[in-house]
Amino acid sequence: MQQSPFFGQIDYQPIDLISITAGGRYTHEKKTFEGGQQDLNGFNYKLFGCSDANGNVTPNGPFPLAPITCFQGLSYPDPSNPVRVYVPGVNRKSFNNFSPKIGIQLHPADRLLVYGSWSKGYKTGGWTTRLTNPQGNFAPDFNEEKATTWEFGVKSTFLDRRLQVNAAAFTTDYKDIQLNIQIGTSPTIANAGNARIRGIELEVVAEPVDGFRINTSLGYIDAVYTSVSAAAAAVGGANAFQAGTLVGTSLPKTPKLKLNISPRYKLGLGNGGALVLLGDYTHTSSVWNDTQRTFLLQRVPSDIFNANLTYQDPHDSWTLTIGATNLTDKRFLTAGSSNLADGIIYGTYNRPREWYARVGFKF
Template sequence: MQKISQMVGVSLFAVAYTSSANAQVSAEPPAQPQAANRDVGIADIVVTAQRREQASQDVPIAVAAFSADQLEKAGLRTATDLERVVPGVTLDSNGARSPIFLRGIGNNNYGSQSSVLTFVDGVYQPFDNTGGTEFSNVESIELAKGPQGTLFGRNATGGVLQIRTKNPLNWQGLDVQLGYANYDTLSGKIYAAAKLSEVIAADVAGFYYNQDNGWGTNLFDGSDYYTMKRYGARSKLVAELDDSFTVTLVGDYSNRRGQLGVGLSRAANSEFIFDSGADFGMGRKLFLPTIYDVNTDDPRSGWKTEEGGGALTLEKRIGEVKLLSISSYRRAKEFFLVDIDGGPVPAFTLDRTDRRRVFTQEFQASGAGDRFSWAAGLYYYYAKSKIVGPVFGGPVTQFAFFTPPGVDFVVSSTDMANSYAAYAQGTFEVFTETNVTLGARYTIEKREITGRTTGSPVLSPESAGTQEETFKKPNFRVAIDHKFTPDILAYASWSRGFNAGFFSQQAFFFNDVLNPVIEPEEVDAYEVGIKSDLLDRHLRVNLAAFLYDYTNLQQQVYINNAVTTINAAAARVKGAEIDIVAQPVRDLTFSFSGTYLDTEYKSYPAAAFYEVQPDGRLTAEARDAAGKQLVLAPEFSWQASATYTLRTGIGTFDTTGNLNYRSKLFADPHNDFVIPDRVLIGLNERWTSNDGKTSITLWVDNLTDEQWNSSTALLTPNGNIGRPAPPRTYGVTFGRTF
């Protein structure tokens, strides 16, 4: 399988310098309100990658787009599932946070925003909980690749994930789903919408998920480990006060808890971790039977998070001009605890509590004429985090941090960000079917952190301080696109993205010498691509090639049981993507998507070099990693799927099979610790009654029960800690619409 996968990847590169625009798992004649109105052939998905509604094939940006029906047919239930159907996507679970890595670019840094941002109905979601986003009342999702700063309020260096939810003015009724799966997993979703008057409608969407049995076992007491529970609700009120003025008010709440990302499990290609608390602190190898097992004495090991907020969107049309105001406020509380010694002896723990709140305000004006479309806006972002942690506890603390017996060593900080930005983008039709796009943005962002430590008579007295820094950066986008025919679009673009700098929240001393500022990262992204619908829209082929030049790439590392972030001086990513969808007949659809990445640190003089010692402990020192591949950037990744629809007298049967391959990754910048390649097979069978109101879905993910890691963390001295991905899961879902 590995050789076949590499051959496919090489042929992708030879076909050449590709692009993904619509990594569609399936497509069918339009049955969704967001599908373009075509009588035959492959349906378009309407996207808003340029902040206006366009068919995805008409957008000169690489976009992976899915309708609600495609999500259901493919069995995509949360944002985590995107990794199975969009090549080049990797999710790095770290407690409640699951930021997206896209085309080899991403970060999991505390204190910084993700490189790939998430928006729900145009509202920025700031807390990096993408992996837990449930697809409960979704109308469509789209993943735009590359820097997106000249049209979105918040800067995005890697891409933007947009989730569009249903409008209660367009559909009223009740939709209920109940599911049961192995690991004693009970799930449910509900969506209800009703008109309150001719111009006002409201809805409520809720979800519940409870995986009661764990994937693995805590060897300390035999209890289940890697369980998960999450629930939440979201409500939307929409008022179309007249033909030109719409008010949308949204509120949501969610609660999630689990252990994924904080348990100290071995990596898939390792047999042990290092138990630093064993043998009176001397430590020894701790062998674990599977990648899902741990051996922890602390029952608090795990994480929990609460998040909620509200948003008010005002939309007014004056002639051809649309005025938009988006105001949002969000709060989150997150707690996690790691039994950091790695073993059953109560020696060393680490926990952290975050209380965060974010306010955003965006004003935008946009318009379109026969030959010119434009958008311009102002954006304000305010964030404040009160952090207690890391908190180091246990007997080892008095030796590591010189604390009195029984006293924890505590790092406390308050981190604030104030950001102002102005942006504008315009598209001109300079010749018939030839457009030039110019965009610009200017950002001013001030970061301030105040922190101190307590508990150590040696370290704490000199720890307190306040640090400030202001970052000012322009960004831009230049693009040209040409339609050779109504169904063939070619484009080329150059854009610059920017992710502001920040201060480490994990520091022991809050001054500019011992806690230097993390410099802003900047990327120049070059891309060419072609989007084509062929054979009377029964074949879609999209290709792209891209080159990213990064400076000051922000990278998170784990040294001496602490998390810190450093700048890699420079990095380069070259890649190619292909996306093929074929619909030879109305009820049969094939798709294939592939990504090839060639990544390299051009300069990284102080990269962490990890080494396993004979006794099993992991050590680290600084060494130059220039010339090495980027972490979490697979060279090859691809997915292939097929969907067949069988229409019978008792209802419609939709059968979907998906095959997903990801080549090996590197967990460290020196490429010594490998995350092995993996192949996943998924099957989904959905029956829908002839009236479209009742459905039953049988599904299985990871059919071959492959044990694999979505990512790993190099944690000194514990070793290569695996973040396990789900084993084989299967279940049934019942749906009913009233």
């Protein structure tokens, strides 16, 4: 891959009330890829008993195709190599993108900032580089995805900096989203469609008394498809196992609601050292873990508690921390995929309750 990025930013404050930011990034990419994946144990070649280019047949295949070749019957891409899965040859792609950003900040009072911004983002395209089964005489590729975002917000501090309140609202127009869809038995990256994302975020940091601080954040996101690509629609319809990839439905890995509360208390000791007690609570609403919204893979709403206690030595040269994560041992799926063509649905669970100890040194 060859990449040539150029970027820059200018900040200008004509008067005390207003400051302006303008910037951008230009990216030029050239990519090449040659896949050499082969089914070295010849599983399908043996399973279907198809003949090779020379007419040789694997005996006793339970689903005999002979005298049809694997190239003809199973879309194997290389007639001279009956076990080659990936299409031979060098694949080439090039991308050019300019992603600008413009922002304006208002300073109506001390410790008060009101801002707005417009920006574009870009993620490069490429190929699915590993296949379960061949997909014909082409390398499955995907194009770049792009996003255009408007954001408005406020940042403020009050009460002699004992209270900080930040809030933001945003909307994103998301084009050609790259997601993993199932084509036959092969998980394949493809441009699944377009989406509209809207959200709000609130963050509050309060220190009501010396030594005690509490951080709270709340986020709400509404992310839905506004269109679905032909490839995603072809394999993403609703069925008995899946809700489907449909216009108006939510994106995967996007919880509507997320809440975090993290209190911290620091207690000074007589020897000059300190004990720091930190707690952490996170609530996350239900999430679809895959593009096709497989029912068995849906992540349930979760509440996770973590905590630790740290001793700081009087000279602040070392610390000792003991703690635990996922105190209630809540288990849920964090990722997963379905391969209905093979009759398989599989997923990965979060980590169980864990205890730890950590020693840190400053030099």
